[in-house]
Amino acid sequence: MTVQSPILTLVIPTYNERLNLEELVRRVDIALQGLVWEMVIVDDDSPDGTAEFAKSISRRDPRIRCIRRVNRRGLSGACIDGILSSSAPFVGVMDADMQHDESILPRMLEQLQSGHYDLVIGSRHLDGGSAQEGFSARRAALSLLAIKIARWALNTNVADITSGFFMLRRDIVDGVARELLPSGFKILADIIGSVKGPLRINEVGYVFRGRMAGESKLDMKVAIDFLGLIVNKVTRGLLPVRFILFAIVGLFGVGVHLAILGLLVSLPDMSFLLSQTIATVVAMTTNFFINNEFTYRDAKLRGVALLKGLLFFYAVCSLGALANVGVGTWIYHFNRVWWIGGLSGALMGSVWNYALSSILVWRRGD
Numbered sequence: 001m002t003v004q005s006p007i008l009t010l011v012i013p014t015y016n017e018r019l020n021l022e023e024l025v026r027r028v029d030i031a032l033q034g035l036v037w038e039m040v041i042v043d044d045d046s047p048d049g050t051a052e053f054a055k056s057i058s059r060r061d062p063r064i065r066c067i068r069r070v071n072r073r074g075l076s077g078a079c080i081d082g083i084l085s086s087s088a089p090f091v092g093v094m095d096a097d098m099q100h101d102e103s104i105l106p107r108m109l110e111q112l113q114s115g116h117y118d119l120v121i122g123s124r125h126l127d128g129g130s131a132q133e134g135f136s137a138r139r140a141a142l143s144l145l146a147i148k149i150a151r152w153a154l155n156t157n158v159a160d161i162t163s164g165f166f167m168l169r170r171d172i173v174d175g176v177a178r179e180l181l182p183s184g185f186k187i188l189a190d191i192i193g194s195v196k197g198p199l200r201i202n203e204v205g206y207v208f209r210g211r212m213a214g215e216s217k218l219d220m221k222v223a224i225d226f227l228g229l230i231v232n233k234v235t236r237g238l239l240p241v242r243f244i245l246f247a248i249v250g251l252f253g254v255g256v257h258l259a260i261l262g263l264l265v266s267l268p269d270m271s272f273l274l275s276q277t278i279a280t281v282v283a284m285t286t287n288f289f290i291n292n293e294f295t296y297r298d299a300k301l302r303g304v305a306l307l308k309g310l311l312f313f314y315a316v317c318s319l320g321a322l323a324n325v326g327v328g329t330w331i332y333h334f335n336r337v338w339w340i341g342g343l344s345g346a347l348m349g350s351v352w353n354y355a356l357s358s359i360l361v362w363r364r365g366d
C-alpha cells in the first residue's frame with residue numbers, strides 16, 4: 001500500500017467560514033510540509049455554504065474532509081464529533097479564521113511525539129504569546145476573568161484554559177468522550193476537567209491575530225455557559241449545567257421583579273397587591289423568553305409552540321410558587337430561622353420550576 005495514514009488530524013469547527021477556508025488550507029499545508037496530516041472541517045450547516053465549499057476543496061485535495069451536521073449547533077460538539085472521526089494518533093483543534101498561528105503546529109506535534117506530554121495548548125498568555133491584536137478590551141477582561149475562575153475550579157495552572165487551539169493524544173478524548181458536554185465553547189476545560197489521573201500539559205505561546213473574514217460567534221451567553229460548566233465540574237456533575245443556567249436566569253428574574261415592584265409602588269394610587277401581581281407576571285415572562293433563548297436554546301420554541309410554552313410556563317411557575325411557600329413555611333415551623341425557611345422555599349421552588357419546565361415546556365430530559 002502506498003497511501004500513508006495521517007499522524008495528525010486537524011479538526012476545524014466552522015460556522016459561516018466559507019471565505020476563510022481556502023487561505024486556511026493553504027497556510028496549514030505550508031506549516032505542515034513533510035508531514036502526513038488530514039483536516040476535518042466540522043460544519044453546522046452554515047447558511048453561507050461553508051460545507052459545500054469545503055467539499056469542493058476535498059475533491060481536489062483528499063486530505064481535507066468535511067462533516068456537515070444538521071439541526072445541531074455547538075462549537076464543543078463539533079470538535080468532539082471531528083475528533084471522534086479520527087483514527088490518527090494525534091488530533092488538533094483550531095479556528096478557521098486565521099486567529100490561531102498555524103506555524104506552531106509542528107512544534108506542538110513534536111512535543112506530543114516526544115512522549116513527554118499528553119496535551120499541548122497554543123497559549124495567548126505565555127511568554128511569546130499575546131492576545132492584544134485579536135481582542136477588544138472588554139473581551140480580554142472577560143477572558144481573563146473566565147481563566148481565573150476556571151483555573152481555580154479545575155485546580156490547574158494552565159495559563160490559557162479557554163484556548164480553542166490545542167493538540168493531544170486522540171486516545172485521551174476517546175476515554176472521556178461520553179462525559180463531554182456538546183454545547184458551548186469550553187471543550188478544552190471540559191477535557192481537562194473530565195480526565196481522571198494526571199495529564200501532562202505543555203503550552204506554546206503564540207500571538208492571537210485578528211480574524212480574517214466574518215465575525216466572532218462568541219458572546220455573553222458563552223461566558224455564562226462557561227460558568228455553568230465550571231459549577232458542574234466542581235460539584236462533580238451533581239448539578240446539571242442546565243439547572244445552573246436556569247438558576248442564574250431565575251436570580252436575574254428576582255432582580256427584574258424587585259425593580260418593577262419598586263417602580264410601581266412608588267406610583268400614586270397603586271396598591272401593593274396590583275404592583276406585586278404585575279411584577280410577578282413581567283418577571284415570569286422575561287424569564288420565559290430568556291430561558292427560551294439561552295437555557296434551552298437547543299430546544300428553542302417558536303410560533304404557536306412558543307405561546308403554548310409561555311402558558312405552560314406560567315402554570316409551572318405558579319405551582320412552583322405554592323411549593324416555595326409551602327416548604328418555606330414548613331421548614332420555618334421547625335427551626336424558626338427566617339432565612340433558612342426562605343432559602344429552602346426558594347430552592348424547592350427553583351428545582352420544581354426547572355424540572356417541570358424541562359419536561360413540560362421545552363420537552364427535554366435534562
Ligand code: GDD
Nearest residue numbers: 013014015042044073074075078095096162164216217218
Ligand atoms: N461547527 C461549529 N458550530 N463551529 C462553530 C460554532 C458552532 O456552533 N460556533 C463557532 N464555530 C467555529 C467558528 O467558525 C470558528 O472557526 C471557531 O469555531 C471559533 O469561533 P469564533 O467565533 O472565531 O470564536 P472567537 O475567535 O471569538 O473565540 C476564540 O476564543 C475563545 C475563548 O477564548 C476562539 O479561539 C475560541 O476557540 C476560544 O474558545
Ligand code: MN
Nearest residue numbers: 095097099211
Ligand atoms: Mn476566532
